[in-house]
Amino acid sequence: MININDILVYIPTEQPPQPVVDAAVSLAARFDAHLDAIAVGYIPPSSAYVVDGGAGAAVAASEIFEMERQRAAQRSAAALAIFETEARNANISHASRSVEDLPGEAASALGAAARLYGLTVVLQTDATQDSYDTRTATEILLQAGGPVLFVPHIFRGTFRANRIGICWDGSRLAAGAFKDARPFLSQAEALVTISINEAQVAPTEASARKLTEHMARAGLTTTLLELTAEHSEIQPSILSLAADESLDMLVMGAYGHSRLREGIFGGVTREMLRTMTIPTLLSH
Numbered sequence: 001m002i003n004i005n006d007i008l009v010y011i012p013t014e015q016p017p018q019p020v021v022d023a024a025v026s027l028a029a030r031f032d033a034h035l036d037a038i039a040v041g042y043i044p045p046s047s048a049y050v051v052d053g054g055a056g057a058a059v060a061a062s063e064i065f066e067m068e069r070q071r072a073a074q075r076s077a078a079a080l081a082i083f084e085t086e087a088r089n090a091n092i093s094h095a096s097r098s099v100e101d102l103p104g105e106a107a108s109a110l111g112a113a114a115r116l117y118g119l120t121v122v123l124q125t126d127a128t129q130d131s132y133d134t135r136t137a138t139e140i141l142l143q144a145g146g147p148v149l150f151v152p153h154i155f156r157g158t159f160r161a162n163r164i165g166i167c168w169d170g171s172r173l174a175a176g177a178f179k180d181a182r183p184f185l186s187q188a189e190a191l192v193t194i195s196i197n198e199a200q201v202a203p204t205e206a207s208a209r210k211l212t213e214h215m216a217r218a219g220l221t222t223t224l225l226e227l228t229a230e231h232s233e234i235q236p237s238i239l240s241l242a243a244d245e246s247l248d249m250l251v252m253g254a255y256g257h258s259r260l261r262e263g264i265f266g267g268v269t270r271e272m273l274r275t276m277t278i279p280t281l282l283s284h
Contacts, residue, residue, distance in 0.1 A: 029090050120144050137150070
């Protein structure tokens with residue numbers, strides 16, 4: 001059986017952490033994996049710069065920066081306390097640490113750290129606020145080089161992936177997500193392959209039907225659902241189908257790039273990050 005040995009969870013400090021803590025802890029228990037948690041106390045960028053005003057101004061700025069660093073440490077410690085309680089109660093192998101840094105540097109550090117893990121778990125981005133937590137979560141997706149599981153704000157309780165939907169368009173990114181999801185697929189009770197507008201987008205040699213043939217050789221049985229939809233309706237169609245099929249998790253490639261540490265995503269990926277209703281494994 002394919003397994004995941006180590007998981008990283010990014011604990012938010014600006015949004016309620018319980019959904020992502022619940023998901024990550026139950027995932028670690030399911031895979032008997034070690035779980036590392038990192039929380040970031042963000043230091044406001046304005047506190048790091050000194051307007052030219054002589055030595056006195058520099059000293060005052062240094063004091064302000066240290067004060068903001070201490071506040072950041074308090075926020076990250078509070079978030080990690082929630083994680084530590086849940087991890088101990090679940091009796092899983094775990095560790096946690098806090099990072100206090102400027103937002104850009106912290107996001108880059110988390111993106112780099114994620115490259116060492118079999119899976120990274122983050123909270124769904126919040127479209128209603130331009131928070132540092134949201135920027136860091138998207139930067140992790142862009143920089144991790146591996147699977148990132150986004151957990152919806154509405155998630156509660158134990159993570160289960162008994163019924164999984166695989167979003168397939170024959171692209172390199174979809175293939176990467178499919179391969180990254182193999183530990184989940186091998187344990188699922190039911191798999192559904194979702195193909196939308198295949199005639200327009202999927203290469204013949206990477207069609208959804210060919211994917212189902214390859215899955216069968218690996219002992220994975222899937223139901224193929226083929227749909228057509230306008231581009232603006234692709235993401236709503238996926239979520240509607242997920243509800244109809246009672247899916248626990250979606251798997252899909254993430255289209256996007258980082259520009260000056262700002263995540264720029266394609267329309268379907270952007271809308272999925274904004275409106276997801278079930279945990280979604282994304283690979284970039």
